[in-house]
Amino acid sequence: MLPGESSNRAVPPALGSRGSIDALPDGVLEHILGFLLAPEAVRTCVLARRWRHLWMSAPGLRVGCVGNDVQHDPPRVEEYRELVDRLLLLRRGSPLDTCDIRLGMFKYDDVPRLNAWFWHIISCKVRLLTLRNHWAYYLVLHDLPLVSKHLTRLELRGVWLPSSFLDFSSCPALEYLELFTCILLGKNILSDSLKHLSITDSQCHGVFCTCIYAPNLVSLRLDGLQFSSPTLDSMPSLVEAFVRITEDYENVCDNSSETDILDCLCESCDSARGATGNGCVLFKGLSEAKSLVLTCTAYDSVLFKWDLKCCPAFSKLKSLVLNEYWCVPDDFGPLVCILQLSPVLEELSLELFSEGPKYEVDMKGSISPMERSATISEHLNVVKVKCQAVDERVLEILKLLCTFNIRFDF
Template identity: 40%
Template sequence: MPPRLRSSKGEKMAEASKEGGINALSDELLQHILSLLSADEAVKTCVLSWRWRHLWKSTDVLRLAADKGRWKSSKRFKKFVNHLVLFRGSSPLREFDLEFSSCREKDEKGDDSGEDESDDDRGEDESDDDSDGDELDEHSDDGESDEDSNPFQCVMMWVMYALICQVQVLKIHNFNERYIEIDGGMPLVSQHLTKIELSGIVLKECFLNFSSCPALKELYFTKNCCFDSVKKIFSQSMQCLRIFYCQFSEYDRTLIYAPSLITLLLEGFWGRTPFLERMPSLVEASVRPHQDCDDWCSNTYTGNCEDEDCDGCHGMIDKIGNGSKCVLLGGLSEAKSLKLIAVPEIIIFGSDLRCCPMFSKLKSLLLNEWCLPSNFWALACILEHSPVLRKLTLQISKEAKFMMETEENDNPLWKPAAISEHLKVVKVHCKEVDEVVYKIGKWLSTLDIKAASEECGIDDLPDELLQQILSLLSADEAVKTCVLSRRWRHLWKSTDILRVAYSTDRWKRSEEFKKFVNHLVLLRGISPLREFDLRFNPFRYEDVVYDGDSDPYQCVMMWVMYAVMCRVQVLKIHNDHTDIEVYSGMPLVSPHLTKIELSGIELKNCFLNFSSCPALKELYFTKNCCFDSVYEILSQSIQCLHIFHCQFDEYCHGCHLSYEVSDDSEIVLLGGLTEAKNLKLIAGPEIFIFRSDLRWCPLFSKLKGLLLNEWCLASNFSALACILEHSPVLRKLTLKISKEAKSMMETEENDNPLWKPAAISEHLKVVKVHCKEVDDVVYKIGKWLSTLDIKVIIKQRKQSSKIFCLEEGNIC
């Protein structure tokens, strides 16, 4: 009998197993690996071999990220995704993850620039001659050139594609300032969808009708979702709903109907509190309105304000159309565990308690100080309507004392008619045991309940808060906390701020410091960093013990590169000793870096090319940075630049330049400042750069505020006249005149007439002159300005302002 022929798949697996490595893995495992990659990275694997050619099409997770670090224009991203779904077909999806992060403004508006750049940036065009990459490339050349390339435009189309592929988990995260608007005419219809996560989305009412998604169990709205025009959120199958830092309408309440809901979280929302329909299956709920919630009243804590002008109590346009007056608590009455947290001025809880429902299943309850005003009325009401309550926790802040003092009265404290027989102890969490805590304990004792005061210790705090506390410490102090307990052992590794400081007070030997930091970065790994702060505090060389090549400055760039690998956003290097030299062969490359602060650094040209840091917004050079060999500072994204007490090159000797900028313009400084709306130009009389530039004075077409000192008065006010003539919309001019001005004017005394501008701004009516004393210079300025029909307000230090009156020939 002839041997059975192997199937083509079997032959491929046999060949792969002989090759070893990743090719020895099964298709299912390779697809799982590909599902961890973003879509553009997964597509690129099609060029590896024939076996990999179509693997990316059958992965069950599709991750799409519109990141400016990956895509040079939003049109490329949009084109790539449209072609991707075309070639992928309707292969089933378990998860569809769409993320928009930090798009450039010009990309959001549909910038089509850069279409002729290399195919490598597209992500979808890399392939061999016979692969699908060629097909993608063919299609990428036609059409769409005149379309709006805003990637938000196609979001619902891509969502509909995911639904066609029977997606189970749908995620859309938008981290841009600009919202994605989900079209109200596009409801979701899916038998397979079980979970939805949304952030940064403007939601329409039709989209939030999930009656056609019978398998939907979890719904998450996080970080700035907007429900402003949503009247109702509807789902009969949903079991978990989380709304975290989102915006509701200021005038209308959104109704939430979810009869199968088990878990509810409403955290940090603003606008009007949503109306909750009855939830018979509810087990756990937590509600914490934002302090800017519109259910706010400064007149009362109980929600019965009679002031018709109060927007919090009477600012609603419409009311929910049913007989219930409970907005929130009626829907929470079936819960077994409740957390109700609010600032005292938020009235929604107190307002609902006037028609308080029965919490027939409630066993655990957490409240804060909002329940204490009006002589404990709200707390007494809840206890009376919670017949099976077992656990009550009160979180009392320092604000409670002030609140209780402001409504001090002689009325007796409220008492519930009856309380749960299971409630024996109440826990009170506080920072200190003050009069408020004592008053609570005394009141509870009248109900036969013990008050167990728990002053919050550091171990009661969550990991996130402990990490924030550790981030305030220097790295060596933070590391020492690992010995406190098992919980603290690795906490220091996950702090997002790393502060490294060298001083002889803390480190006796520089070698110890260098060794510590090197071990620190090795053990910490590449956990993300928000801020890296490296400081060299003042020390004397004789205090430092060197062992061979142990100069602590030696490793600075290596530590900076480590911070960049950890996706650092804020980089600070402060040196209060000798200059640290940053090597010219080490440019910074980071899509995450937003801010840099440097002091005491000797900077090289290559380091100051920030073209590979597209997110960089702020750049600060302070205290003795040296630009001696720097010819260019380059950044297309930077918005704020501060250079304070730093040193530039000395090629210029007085007025004779030995080095010239390659620009044709003769203007050094003022040419770059012509678009400014506010300018301060201060210099000693001997500094000639401003006067030199004014020989080719540009037009300051937007300048509205200007501050000058006495340098502009030389040569018979020629500089001041020139600036006024070239500032057509100037509104505010301030002159700071020191005592040096008088000697300067005397040394160049001549009989030539004072310069006058050919024309000045029609908006300039008054000029402020700041001086120590009113001398001949100030009088001369006032007289000159009066010829231009401009009044002068003279402000002497530590004295009230005075107005120069030409008619009377003096200052009045």
């Protein structure tokens, strides 16, 4: 029974006082049991005859760690083999609203069992599904298309995702997708329904770079991807996006040491540049966002600079956060370019030269309407600069901003 549904089963008289939990309808008790870890939910069968089968219809199934509590070693799969096998058998396919599996070490022989669990749970019409593998090795899912009319949210960690799996066109209700430390082997991630996508510390592999086709995406997070960046198709509904590059993984060939990566004409680089039809890797999709955070800690990376060469205007962008990658002394071109491509920008934040998220200096610039530069957005009214100290590098950036008549007092 799904949460919110009423139960027509008769409620037996309360065994205790009027406030006893036994006075609650079966549907409410099943809902409560869905928040317990699987072993705890099963143990309730000994409370009384009425409780004997309630856990079998609980709309929630939770196996392993509780939430994000993985400070200690997460339980091994072998500790749950018999329990989950028997539990899924006894449930007889009763519908699931939520399933959360977070386990640690597994053996090679466990891979078919884990796959069986996953695909069986999909068949139980689950809406919210979390599968987190906290072991050092990836869990390889079968190369099968994911088909579900009920799945709305999917969270995966430590999973090897084959090509067929990444086609979500048969999941018309899927709106939230979160991938953490996964390997993506597909050429395309396809979904017309997806609204929120987060890919963190993951790897894109394959002969061709992965392209994301999600035209109704509202929020996007690409954080610390490895080896290769996905390319983004048009995302006209995008409101906010966060992109952080931590290594130079430019979707290019081995000629980069000899050839300017922006001008290389080899088949690999040409494929990457043309993957979205206009030469952009990221900015075709990001160009319609209203709020952007673009940071890069690999200072020899040219991915953002590459995209700026063929990028359309950020016609809806109102809030922009950049780090020092965009304004390295003697090369302020990227910062100037992106400001010129943002005609309705209202707020600009520069977070400069800091090892962590805390900044000792937080400055706010002022712009006189009478002295506003015609080369930047006429709507820009907030400019913030955060840094650890106002050193020579920061002073050079402040001087550049002064050329746009943005003044700072510090």
